[in-house]
Amino acid sequence: MPPLLRQVVARLIALLPLLLGLSIASFALVHVIPGDPALVMLGGEGTPRQVAELRTQLGLDRPLHVRYLEWLSRVVRGDLGESLYNRTRVVDELIWRFPTTLSLVCLALLISVLIGVPAGLVSAVYRNSWVDHVARVLTLVSLSMPSFWLGLMLIILFSLKLNLLPIVGYTSVVTDLWSGLRFLILPSCALGTYLTALLARLVRSSVLEILGQDYIRTARAKGLRERVVLFRHALRNALIPAVTVLGINLGILLGGSAVIETLFVLPGVGQLVITALYNRDLPVIQGLILYISVLYVLINLAVDILYTYLDPRLRLG
């Protein structure tokens, strides 16, 4: 078996006990926090008798371990259960919501890479020049801005004042790419701004550090062109920490960017997270935790593989 494949298989096998432990912990945690689906369903309008009856109807009065084992046996068969509220299957919910979140996150990442990496590089190359100062101030401002505030400002500017982009009426990019993208531009900018600034700062500091290394001096002494020195030797090595940060953020964002999706009325995983938590919709919360964990582990695996591409020294022998 090639070393890379062996590494992938080993990581996937290690995932199983991790998920089991996580599911037990999350199942217990969700039941420890105050809040009861029966109470939420009654919307504060129920009497104790009505609450007790509804708990029985929903099966919430049975012991925790019985419910966990039932849930686990279903999950093993690929069934994440049904929402307590509208009885839709959790798997179906995730499947139809994922494209929206994925397209939002991909666009946000694209924006952050396209702007953040060049900005960081330029800032490093022209260190202490006005370009660097402007870039640093901009990144500082971007890092300090809460995404919901930026989102609102973008809505006011691009939707209300300039009348360029719509606010509501999202069509999935799967059904209509063109129309869907119109609704994704502002949210992905709001979401990508923080990441852009983070990347720019990271790339700047990494490139600066690398530019002081011996091998860069050697490359320059060999008479290599500055562009080759920068892109092949400096930037490629500087990208390793950037890839780590991108990977972690990709995992977090694919778990749903609740604030941005809520603000821009996008039917993604983030809105599902919010609704499920507010409603204490236990099967949905459990399903989401499982989904986010699997996604996180897989993305980290992908990041590790990407390292080996960027830095051949990390390849397993």
Next chain:
Amino acid sequence: MIRRGSVAWILGSILAFTLLLGVAGPAPAGTVLKIAADGDISDVDLHMTTHYLNRVVLLNVYDMLFALGEDMGPRPSLVDKYAVSQDGLVYTLTLRRGVKFHSGKTLDAKDVVYSITKMQNKGPRSGQFKKLIKSIEAADPLTVKITLNEVNAGFIATLANPIAPAVIYPDGEAERQGGTITKPVGTGPFEFVEWKKDSVIRLKKFAGYTVDDRPTSGFTGKRLALVDQVDFIPIRDSSVRAAALERGDVDVALSLTQQDVDRYKGKPGITVAAKPGITLWDLRFGFKKGIFMNNQKLRQAVAYAIDKEEIVKAVTFGLSKPAPAGIPVGTPYFGAVHGNDPYGKPNPEKAKQLLKEAGYKGEEIILDAHLQPSVYPEIAVVLQAQFQAVGMNVRVRTLESAALQTTWDGGEFAFFLSGLSPRPDAEIYYCQFWESTSTSTGYNNPEYDRLCRAARATIKDEERKKVFADLENLLRTDVPWIPLAYEPQVQGWRSNVQGWQLWAAGYARTWNVTVGR
């Protein structure tokens, strides 16, 4: 070296792409009424849910036997006329003739028997309906006979209660849909088309709708679908709802804020209106634990310390009114006693004296309040200052709804800030949460219980009025809870919308409304 031009090229491309997408908008639709709601629905089977937003949307689709009129009293809807037996136990309901379901089926008595039996078997009101109704039968295709276990003057109001409403489904509908209603089939002026979660709930005009020619009132009477399609769009953030209204992405926006009334005042093309609602904010005392449980004087001191006018001014910018009694002004049993509120003006001196007599020594008391909507923490902070002014040491604790409901259900609180949404009968306002057999608070006052039983057993209107006056007097003396103020209803609509009616009860009535281009 990096070419500076490449960065500019990338940025330029993004801008050009944005502009290109910006102009490629969809063509404007015809007679579509787009409504921004403050969230998504959670279920389409109204028997199973008490969520307000589910009712806001789906009471345009479903009808009930009786429903709320404009004054919040129950009025016949699917019922043409009804009679009550001498002993008050048997209700004979005659249904309106020729009413069609969206499936094409004609409404008959079996549908009513099926729907009420379904409610008895499952859902949040199953216990209530089981306890109330002894039997229900279809006497003939248009006549339903309901026999009660005991006399209940509020029975018609119970059928009209919009909280988990007794809407009428076709006989066997849930079973036909695999045990759960996922596609609503009602008799309302609009029929259900689709529900794209977190995107849109789409209704369309029901061509076979049977118009009720009685005067329009609340949810009842003449209701005409004058637009071809209604889209409810869930937008949780109120500033985004306002922006969508301003931009014309929606025609109507529900649940706007008090600040929006000022912001859009005089702005052409948009009306943002507010009126005092019927939902009342109230302060509830805990009787299972805490400092108030055995101390009537301390509870009275709290009532005297509160300045209801100040709450109205500070929290609703004067758009609402103080609540003088446990039932809203203008509802059927609101009488002279209810209007004369002894706690209408604050009396700090009396409050201080009562605190002293009650033996209060400055102990810290926790005031529990909902975190959302934000009006609850705002009221709590105003109350805290008012209590501090008379020497009470109060700390505000806010929790998100699900967690707070656990506190409420367990009665684990000293006092608790909450709200009562519109109810069709005074008995439900006074008794649902404070009668000893149904309360979470632990309140147990035999006289209060006796009056609640009398309110149900008394059929004559004049006698009932007296019972509710007695209940109000007892509420003011023993102070198990304090009505504070009404929540204002704020909605906005564009000038192309004609006939939109802002109702003190809230809701979104899409009938008798037209939309111009």
